Structures are given as structure tokens and as C-alpha cells.
Amino acid sequence: MSTFLGMPAARGGSAPDAAAPDTLAGVGRPDDPLHWGASFPDAARTALANQQLRRNLGNATSTIRAKRARVVGEVPDWEELRDAGSALKADVLARLPELLEQLERNVTARGGVVHWARDAAEANRIVADLVRAKGTDEVVKVKSMATQEIGLNEALAEDGIAAVETDLAELIVQLADDMPSHILVPAIHRNRTEIRDIFLERMGDAPPDLTDVPRELAMAARAHLRRKFLSAKVAISGANFAVADTGTLAVVESEGNGRMCLTLPETLITVMGIEKLVPTFDDLEVFLQLLPRSSTGERMNPYTSMWTGVTPGDGPQEFHLVLLDNGRTTVLADEAGRSALHCIRCSACLNVCPVYERVGGHAYGSVYPGPIGAILTPQLTGEKSDLPYASTLCGACYEVCPVKIDIPSILVELRAREVELGGAAPDTSDRVWQAAMKAASFAMADGDRFRRAARVPRVLRAISRHGVIRRLPFPGSLWTRSRDLPEPPRQTFHDWWERRARQARQEDER
Amino acid sequence: MSDARSEILSRVRDALGAAAPTPARIPRAYRPAGEHAAGSDEVLDLLVDRLEDYRAHVHRVTAAGLPGLLADLLGGTPGRVSGRVPGAAPARGARSAVVVPPGLDPAWLAGLADVDVRADTRDAPLAATELDEVGAVVTAARVAVAETGTIVLDGEPDQGRRAISLVPDVHVCVVRTSQVVQTVPEAVRLLDAHPERPLTWISGPSATSDIELDRVEGVHGPRTLHVVLVR
């Protein structure tokens, strides 16, 4: 174990607050899904002291990184697909009003009903009213980030409607009264033994001799949800893509719970952020290649469902589409940051992030954790936030992003803005950044993984071009103090990191 | 109501500013098609490799051999449905029944004289609970993608309602070799003739990666997928 950067981390689990025993109970459901929990440094410290959590995260993220690398490596035109995906999303944003209207026309023409929701409360009310009108008090749900973001389940519960999560990981999170800690695998912070214990304690109908073999756990979930699928009257889903020129919606999934929800109930309600559009049906050929390989590391996910309005005699005969703003137009107004709306929620940036890997999703205090969460969360809420400091700017996220979102540059932009606005107090941002660096030092010590990351010079060029600042805000200031900006430095972040590490080691030895 | 629709649309317009939107030129340097022809040996071998990688069972037969193979897979006594998942509930009587869409070629089923074969149509659909009592489903397909090991159903009469290929535990999907293309774009270009049809893209049996990100086959969808390639 190296004491990298001379910052000996509390890795041994000997920190005072490390004593908390592993517990099944989750973190509870917060009032604001985009802003909850302890501050990043405090949450990160607790997370770093939790050996079980670090092991779970380390195993899971290294597995998925390897799988992704393998299946991306076999696609000869991966970079061309990324270029197309990025350009398509930019085009969608540039033409958003006309494409939204086109989508609405096409969904309506095929028997669907389109609703518009300015914010979370409005979306929740629309959905609750629709469910109540169907005279049911239980709905089945397909995993959806949009409904997590608006706290739909809690809002429905207040109206006496039980929303049953049917995605295995969402079910685990729901049973444990927990929050998701990953975009794709919300229960990534749980290992198989913890999942078994949660099922035994809280599922109600788990076989008493249930073991922690993943296959058995999956079978227990199948048995538990079967009756609900077969009898549900209303289902609620998100959408991965909505095709403007045909009105087609697409949901990408693995287990078949999505198909169950999208096919069997009489009524389907889909809640979707307004940025989820693609212009034409053929454009799906780009995203159906980018998304599965980036997210689960599969050549294709087991099931993708596409539907266009209502198909007489097949599937739900009543279809509602709720188009959600909830801060997205604010993000759109920010030219430097709007590309965050390109995100297709693949979670690749989380899996490669040296900070996320160590602190986990809960430390970010948002349903959107990791690199994308560090930009999107403050962008959506418009609130002052320390999250832009919860990154080392190593650039690994940009390397893997299938739609080429330049997360490091947006992070720096957001930091600069905080500084200009007199936002985050210098000592707070300092604390957040130190926490991030400390967390990352473990993974960054594995030099090969970050060899290619050389993002900061690019970031600096972007900034000096905008003429926003003459000197980078912290931590860039550490790195650039001796330099005369705006000239872009030649030294890469990695070189700088290496040198600091060497110095730190020498100091340690002295 | 001060309506949400106009407000959101005007927020979007404000956010974008005055600049008139011009449709962007999308760089499409990616492969629009693979190097191998649909139905070629290379493409078929690739599909088989990908399907087996996802634990689908693949069978290659001639048209003349198809009824015999289906009889082998589905024929006769309860519990003979092959690929039964160890530990799954023991077969009850009705579970040997097979559901088929209305437009399936009757000749395919010639070997299933002893089997309770039920037709499901949009006009006279089986209830979900009835489908749950059925052991297997046989469908055709619209197109298959070799590189990703994917089969696409589009709900036409030889494939049926989406529910029939979802609820039964065994799905036998018959694909003509001429329907197998190499790449995703080739399949999308073929499907775009009828984007309004309900589409189901299937790549192996249902699976989850939610437990420690390890793939486990068999959750809510059919736990066993047989793909029959017919020349």
C-alpha cells in the first residue's frame, strides 16, 4: 500500500467512524432526490472507512470496466459511432422545439396522450391523477432515472398508491429503504450476501433456504414479482429514446421486467426528460450500438422494446407520455454546459472514475452520482454546489463517454462560475477537492489506467479562449500557479500528478 | 391552464437564443453494413457464436427437417420441453401446451399432433394468466443481427402479440437464414419500413447483471431461448 501523495488515507478501516457494523438498512428516502445526505467530504470519509462498500464497489467496477473494454474493442467503427452519437444529440438540442412538437404529433396520431410537466411536482401530479383514474392502488414500474429524479414513488405513496419496482437492483434498493448508488445498477454497493439477507428479511415470500448464489436470488425475484406482473393494471416506465419522426419510444433492459410492464397492463405511463429525443428512426442504429456496450458491457442487452402509440390488440390500449422539463431548459440555456443533456445514462463514466470507485454513489447526495452527476446535479437544480470539486479532472470519463460529453471541461467551467459568483467558499471547495483526491489516489496509483488521461491542457485552452479567467480555480491553481495562462501548458495532468506523487514519496522518506 | 406545454416550449426557445436552427450535418462515417451478405456462411457462423455466448440454444436445420426438430423440442409428454431450468417448478399438465401466433406456417407444427397447441390472436388473445400456464411458444422472426446475436420480432401474424413470446418459459424462434444480416444498421434500415409495429429485440434469454455485475441468465422473460436457423 502506498501512501500516495503523502496523504495517508484511512484505508485500514481504523478511522473513528469506521466502526459502524454492516447494516441492511439503507440510507432512507430523502425529500430531495437531487440533494441529500452529508456533505461530499464527510460522506466520502465515511465511505472510505467502510471496507465492505469499497470491496463491493471495487469488484463491481473492475468487472464492468473489463467487459466494456472487451466489447468496445471489437467494434471497428467505435469512434465514428461516438462522433455520430454526439452530433445527433447536439442536433436534437438545436432543434428541440420542432422535434418535441413532431414527437407529440406522432404519438397522438397513434392513439397516445402527451402531457407536459414543468417540474417534479407537476409530473408527479399528472401520473398520480392518471393512476387514480384507473381505480388501482398498485402500479408496476420499470427502472427509470427520470422517475427517481422526481421522487415519483414517494409522491404516489402519499396518494395511497404503491409503486412496485421490478428491476432487480431497484427492488433491492426499495426493499432496503435505500437510495440508488449507480445509474445502471442502483444496488452496486451491495454484494450477493447482503442481497440475500435483504430478501430474507424484507421480501416476505423469499424461500427460507435461499442462498447467495446469484441465480437463486434472481429466481426469488422472479417468483416474487410474477403475480404482480400478471395482474397489474397500470405500469410506469421511463424511456431511453423517443423518435421524433415516428413517435416511437424505446426501452432498453435485461431482465424482461421491462417487457412485462410495457406489454401486459392495460395502461402504460411513460415519464421522459425532454432531451431523450432522437430525430429519426434510423438514428437508433447509432445509439443501439453505443448504449449496451457502454453500459452493461454486452454486445446487445437481452431485450429492447419499441412501441409507437397504441397497437390495437397488442399491449397496453392506453398510453400516456409525460414530457418532463424539471431544470433541463436551464441546462440548455448554458451554452458551455448544455452538452450534459447528451447523456444517455450508460454509466460508463461512473465505472471508470477513480473517485466514484472509492466513495460510491451515495457520497454525491444525488440520484445522479459520479462524473455526470457532478455536472448534471448542480446544473439541474441551479443551486450552489461543491460537486464540481468532487473530481480529479483526470479525464477518464471523457475517454469512455459514448456521446463524447467533455465532463472535465464542464466541471472546470462550473468551478469558475462558482468562484465568480462568490459561490463555494474557498476552504469548502478545498475540502471537497482534497476528499476527491484522497479517494482517487488509490486508483490513480495504478498508473496504466490513467496513462492516457491528459485532459487538463484541453480544459485550459477552452477556458483561456473564453477569457473567463486568467488562472484556474482550485485545484487547477495548484497546478498552474507557476504558469502564465492563457498559454496552454505542455505538461499533462498525468505528468503533474506523477511529479507530485514522487515529491510526496520523497518527503515521506525523509 | 397556463399551460405547461407552451411554457416549456418557450423556455426551450429562450434557452436556445435567437439563432435560427439549422439542421446539423451528422457525420456518418460508421459502417452502414457489414462486409458479408445477408444469409452468408460467415454471417450465420457469427450469429451462432454470439447466440451461444449468451446461452441461447441454436439449431440448424433444413426446411424439411424443421417439423421433426420442433417435435423433438416440444413434443409429447409434460416436462419434455427441453432446456427446463433446474430448480424451476415441476411441469404441470398444461405446461406442455404450446402457444403459437395465428400466421405460423402449419407445416412447421406437423410433428406436434400429440401436443396441445393453442393459437393466440389479437382478436381472441389468451389472458396473461393463461399464457403463464403454457410451457412454450413458437414464433417466426423479422430479422436477426449476427454481430450482436439479436433477433427482432415485429408482431406480424407469424410472430404474434408481444405477450406470447414473453410469458411462456421457453421461446422457440424460427429464423430463415436469409433473414440474418451482419450489423445493427442493416436491421434498422429494414425495420424502418414499418416503425409503427411493436418491436421486440431479443439477445439471448432474459438475464440480469444486477448482482455484482455478473450476468445471470433467466429472470422474468423466457429462461430458455431456442433459435432455429432454417436454410
Ligand code: SF4
Ligand atoms: S455522461 Fe456519457 S459516459 Fe456518463 S452516463 Fe452519460 S453518456 Fe454515459
